[in-house]
Amino acid sequence: MSATLSDRLRAHFGHRDHLYGVLLAEMADDWDGGGVTRELFEGWEDAEPRQVPQLRALAGLFRILLRGDAPQLAPFYASIGGDADPEEAWAAVRPLIAAHVDELREALAEAPQTNEPARTVALLVGVSEAVRRTGLRRVRLLEPGASAGLGLLVDRYRFVGDGWSAGPGNAALVVDGCGAAGFVPEPFEVVWRRGCDVAPVDASSEDGATYLRSFVWPWMLERHGRLDGALATLREEPVVVDRARAAEWVERQLAEPVADDVLTVVWHSVTRMYWPPEETREMTAAIDAARARMPLAHVAMEAPWGVGGAAPAAAPPHQQIELDGEVLGTCAHHGPPVELTGR
Numbered sequence: 001m002s003a004t005l006s007d008r009l010r011a012h013f014g015h016r017d018h019l020y021g022v023l024l025a026e027m028a029d030d031w032d033g034g035g036v037t038r039e040l041f042e043g044w045e046d047a048e049p050r051q052v053p054q055l056r057a058l059a060g061l062f063r064i065l066l067r068g069d070a071p072q073l074a075p076f077y078a079s080i081g082g083d084a085d086p087e088e089a090w091a092a093v094r095p096l097i098a099a100h101v102d103e104l105r106e107a108l109a110e111a112p113q114t115n116e117p118a119r120t121v122a123l124l125v126g127v128s129e130a131v132r133r134t135g136l137r138r139v140r141l142l143e144p145g146a147s148a149g150l151g152l153l154v155d156r157y158r159f160v161g162d163g164w165s166a167g168p169g170n171a172a173l174v175v176d177g178c179g180a181a182g183f184v185p186e187p188f189e190v191v192w193r194r195g196c197d198v199a200p201v202d203a204s205s206e207d208g209a210t211y212l213r214s215f216v217w218p219w220m221l222e223r224h225g226r227l228d229g230a231l232a233t234l235r236e237e238p239v240v241v242d243r244a245r246a247a248e249w250v251e252r253q254l255a256e257p258v259a260d261d262v263l264t265v266v267w268h269s270v271t272r273m274y275w276p277p278e279e280t281r282e283m284t285a286a287i288d289a290a291r292a293r294m295p296l297a298h299v300a301m302e303a304p305w306g307v308g309g310a311a312p313a314a315a316p317p318h319q320q321i322e323l324d325g326e327v328l329g330t331c332a333h334h335g336p337p338v339e340l341t342g343r
């Protein structure tokens with residue numbers, strides 16, 4: 001017999017050690033008991049597990065709190081200062097679901113979308129190596145799968161690793177714990193930056209910023225802190241993220257003329273696994289064709305799976321940092337720490 005929705009809610013975390021573990025266990029009991037959770041997930045009973053409707057619902061709930069319409073939840077959300085016992089949260093959440101069930105059902109249509117600015121440590125590693133190899137320090141940065149474009153602000157963040165640091169001393173975002181002993185960051189200047197995404201988020205707007213934040217689990221304070229720093233940086237340096245698919249957009253960008261002393265860097269992180277195989281092949285072909293016309297580096301922080309192969313159901317053990325297909329090192333899913341190859 002296949003698992004019921006309540007089995008899947010219960011098994012998602014499999015414990016009650018944090019807020020979402022408690023809420024999903026309570027939702028499972030409520031679903032079994034024919035409560036409001038049935039209405040919330042009606043039509044989603046047989047959703048594929050990877051669609052994680054439960055996380056979509058929790059993000060929708062978080063958004064109601066973040067926009068100020070559920071102050072009774074604030075004590076349970078650590079990212080906004082709450083420290084109440086998660087075991088007490090369901091009594092506040094259940095009536096809220098009932099009051100906002102239509103909105104929460106709409107939230108089920110929104111696939112979780114994050115933008116992790118600390119992943120730019122992988123870009124820093126890749127760009128530094130590309131600068132060393134080409135001698136070019138003026139960079140045109142292009143990012144497919146950019147989400148809100150926070151990964152385009154690499155030169156505006158500060159990074160601190162084992163025995164090295166890089167970036168402005170007054171940066172609003174300091175990414176520490178970067179590891180990478182022996183790494184030598186190279187100075188470079190971003191002269192042009194632009195991204196694309198099939199579902200870009202305008203994080204310069206209040207709604208866009210709230211949307212991004214709602215997918216970051218509330219007790220992950222370091223990630224929330226980094227998002228705060230990156231959003232503050234974005235307010236100073238707005239970026240453009242076009243609504244477009246990766247391959248056709250990269251090809252179009254690479255057709256634009258560029259000065260001889262500019263290094264074009266195509267960079268992407270944790271997006272390739274979502275692309276159909278032909279998208280990856282077409283983008284790679286566009287990059288390879290452009291190499292004859294301009295100095296170009298392809299930097300990626302992606303799962304260590306063969307391109308076009310089926311992605312395993314489990315999360316990868318680490319992400320790989322690639323420069324033109326060469327593996328420079330590995331890093332954690334959200335960036336730091338980095339371990340350089342051969343060190």
Ligand SMILES: C[S@@+](CC[C@H](N)C(=O)[O-])C[C@H]1O[C@@H](n2cnc3c(N)ncnc32)[C@H](O)[C@@H]1O
Pocket residue numbers: 113114115116117119144145146147151196197198199200244245246247268269270271274275276279
């Ligand atoms: C997990 S997020 C990573 C976002 C960002 N690169 C980061 O590392 O924080 C994956 C992103 O890829 C985008 N995406 C998925 N398929 C895409 C495609 N074919 N072309 C462009 N973007 C795509 C999604 O909309 C989403 O914003």
